[in-house]
Every structure is written in structure tokens, then in C-alpha cells.
Amino acid sequence: MPSDSELLRAHVGALFTQDDADRLIRVNEPGGKPAPRFFLGQTTEGSAWWFRADLTEDTMHRLEAACAVLPDLLTAEPSHDRVAPFRAILERSAPIEAAWAGPAFHFPNLPAVSSSSVRITRANADLLKPYLESWSDDVARGQTLYAVVVGGKAVSVCASVREGAAHEAGVETALAFRGNGYAGQAVSAWAAAVRQMNRVPLYSTSWTNTASRAVARKLNLVQFAGDLHFG
Numbered sequence: 001m002p003s004d005s006e007l008l009r010a011h012v013g014a015l016f017t018q019d020d021a022d023r024l025i026r027v028n029e030p031g032g033k034p035a036p037r038f039f040l041g042q043t044t045e046g047s048a049w050w051f052r053a054d055l056t057e058d059t060m061h062r063l064e065a066a067c068a069v070l071p072d073l074l075t076a077e078p079s080h081d082r083v084a085p086f087r088a089i090l091e092r093s094a095p096i097e098a099a100w101a102g103p104a105f106h107f108p109n110l111p112a113v114s115s116s117s118v119r120i121t122r123a124n125a126d127l128l129k130p131y132l133e134s135w136s137d138d139v140a141r142g143q144t145l146y147a148v149v150v151g152g153k154a155v156s157v158c159a160s161v162r163e164g165a166a167h168e169a170g171v172e173t174a175l176a177f178r179g180n181g182y183a184g185q186a187v188s189a190w191a192a193a194v195r196q197m198n199r200v201p202l203y204s205t206s207w208t209n210t211a212s213r214a215v216a217r218k219l220n221l222v223q224f225a226g227d228l229h230f231g
Contacts (some may be wrong), residue, residue, distance in 0.1 A: 001108065002200065004043035004224040010166035011104055011202055011225065012050060013040065023053040028162045030141065036229035037090055037102070038063055043225045046105065062089045073226030077101045077207035090230055098231035102206035103213070105221035107191045117189035118147045120154065127154045131174035135159060138170075144197070146189040148182040156182035158190035166200040171212070183215045205214040 004011065007222035012018075014170040016035040017025045024035035039050040047070055051060050066089060071082035078101060090096055120127060125139045127149055138159050140146055144167065155177040161170030169190060173183045204220055205212035216223075 003045060003103055005045045005048070007106055007200070007202070007224045008041045008043055008048060008104075009150050009165070010123050010164065010200055011043065011168070011204065011227075013064055014162045014164035014166040016050075016051075016201065019053050021053075022050065023051050023055075025053055026170050033127060034231070036098075036231045038086060039227070039229040040067070040070070040073070040086075041104075041225050042070065044074070054177055056093070059089060059093060066145045071228070073101065073105070073228050074223065075164040075226075078228065086228075086230060096230050098219070099229070100206060101205060101228045102209070102226070103216075103223045104202060104204035104225040105216045107195070107203070107219075108222050109220065110192050110195060111188040111219050113183070113189045114148065116148050116150070117146050117185050118149055119189075119193065120147050120157070127152070128157070129153070131155055131177070132157050132172060135172070143189065146186050146193060148185045148189075150177065150182075156186045158183070158186040160194065162189070163199075166202045167194045167197075169201065169203045171215070176213070181218070183211075184218050187219060 015028055018026050026032040026035055034158040035052050037052045041048050049067055066085040071078035087096055120139050125136055128135055132154050134155050143160050145159035148156040156173035158169050158171045160167040171183050194201040204217055
């Protein structure tokens with residue numbers, strides 16, 4: 001099993017494209033937006049940070065100096081006061097358009113896979129209608145996608161939305177079917193398939209997404225890092 005620090009690097013490598021100096025370029029998906037200007041990851045083994053490739057040397061030096069005093073990213077969303085130094089440095093050059101904080105999890109033990117979970121391919125993509133048809137593009141791109149099917153219709157999906165040595169889970173359950181444990185079933189099937197591909201399944205979310213964190217808890221996923229980033 002990789003260490004938490006190794007998982008963090010695989011996590012960042014799946015989320016974003018990077019240049020030869022490991023600086024971030026874009027979100028790792030078709031037509032991806034620019035990557036965050038600053039990404040801070042924290043594990044129990046220590047912290048690491050990444051900069052977007054277009055940051056000036058001065059901004060990077062200032063951010064590195066601010067990393068001498070880090071907020072706790074592993075237990076809860078950091079307070080405004082604890083992230084204010086990073087925000088102030090970045091806002092010297094441009095307004096912050098987006099901010100994110102949340103936990104990232106791995107699968108030390110794969111949960112049981114439900115018989116109602118099926119791989120969605122081009123051949124059976126009609127199962128995504130009518131509830132989850134927006135995921136058809138992911139199927140067309142050949143991404144690993146599993147769905148829980150109820151009454152002949154997909155009601156919850158989990159897909160590899162970012163891919164590298166690790167695969168990052170993207171999950172959605174149709175509104176009318178939430179609260180029935182379907183998301184966990186879809187995630188379990190997806191994670192088992194990713195592991196069979198000799199890739200590392202990872203699951204990350206925001207601190208404010210209580211439903212997503214509940215899925216991680218029910219599946220006994222283990223947190224390996226906390227993320228903080230600013231666009």
C-alpha cells in the first residue's frame with residue numbers, strides 16, 4: 001500500500017496536468033479549466049504544495065514563506081483566519097475566483113460489490129436515461145463508469161472523472177433515489193474495477209458535502225489527506 005504522501009502525489013497527478021517542474025497547468029479532463037493557482041495538501045506525514053505554472057517567482061516565494069505556519073486540513077474546513085495569508089498573497093495579482101477545502105480518501109479494503117451494479121459502456125448507455133443521461137459523454141470517452149440499476153434505469157453512478165496512476169471518483173445519484181445507499185454501491189463497484197486495472201481508486205470531497213462524506217464513512221474509507229486550493 002502506498003504511503004499517505006505517495007497517495008497525495010498520485011491524487012494531485014490525477015486531478016491536474018503538470019509541466020516538467022510539477023507545476024499545475026489545467027484540470028485533468030477534456031476542455032479542463034486552468035488548475036488552481038495554489039494547491040496545499042496535508043497528510044499525517046507532512047505537507048506538500050503545488051503552484052500553477054503561470055505564477056510569478058515572487059508570488060511563489062511569498063506562498064512558500066506562508067507555509068511555515070499551516071492550518072489543520074485533516075479534521076475540518078480551516079477557518080478564514082488560518083487561510084487569510086494565502087488569500088492575501090494571491091489577491092495581490094488577481095481576485096480569487098474559487099476556493100476548495102476537503103478530505104481525500106483511499107480504499108484499504110474493497111467493500112462488497114452489489115449485483116445491482118453494472119458497468120456502463122456504449123452498448124448499454126441507454127440505461128442512463130432518463131435520470132443520469134448527462135454521464136453519456138463520460139461513457140463515450142471510455143471512462144470507467146458503474147451504475148446501480150433499479151427498474152431497468154440507472155439511478156446512481158460512479159465514474160473515473162480524472163485519471164492517472166490513480167483514478168478519482170465522480171459520483172451522482174438521481175434526486176428521487178437518494179438516501180437508499182445506492183451511491184455506496186456504485187462507488188464499491190467502481191473501486192473494484194479500478195483496482196483490477198492496477199490503478200489506485202481515490203475518493204475526495206469537500207468538507208461542506210455531508211452526504212458525500214457519509215458515503216465515505218459507510219464504506220469505511222480511510223482519509224489520507226486534506227486539500228486546500230485557490231483558483
